[in-house]
Amino acid sequence: MELLLETVALFCLKLAYETEDSSPILRDDLVMSEYEREVFGLLVRRGDVEGIRTKVSECLRLALNAVGGVDTVLGRELHRLAAEFAHSQTIEQLDAPLISLKEYLKEIQ
Template sequence: MELLLETVALFSFKLAYETEDSSPILRDDLMMSDYEREVFGLLVRRGDVEAIQMKVDECLSLALSAIGVDTVLGRELRSLAADFSGVRMMEQLDSPLLALKQYLKDIQ
């Protein structure tokens, strides 16, 4: 799950900050330091669903700002983010997280 969380964060940052004429954002970039696998791993081991959701929400907010909240893409991302935010147990995070990852990957 940690890799999946890191991937959602990475794709969100790519949408928010990466441009065609710049170098790509990578997992080891400084901006990813608070969203890397080890950070998410600690939260997963603690079972801290709220903290995981807050971190992912920070990333998704950046992505939403980049694509526009009221665009078709933005509305779909908001819907997927709401599904993820509605989860209350660790065991329920996988499905909405996979949907977020796939959607962010598709709209890159």
């Protein structure tokens, strides 16, 4: 789960901050420090669903702004997927929405 959370955060931050003329954002970049696997791992071990949702939601807001907000086709779908994620109540319920988010963010990179 930690890798999946980190991947979703990475794809969001890539959308928000990566430009064509810059080097790609990688997992070990400073911008990823609050969203790295170990940070998510601690939240998962604690069963802190709210903490996980908060961290991922921060990244999703950045990605949503990067695609032009909810008034765009990409933004509407991202908002829909983010809402599904936000309604998860347990660690187990996070899996399916996270996989959907990861796949969608990967596609729109």
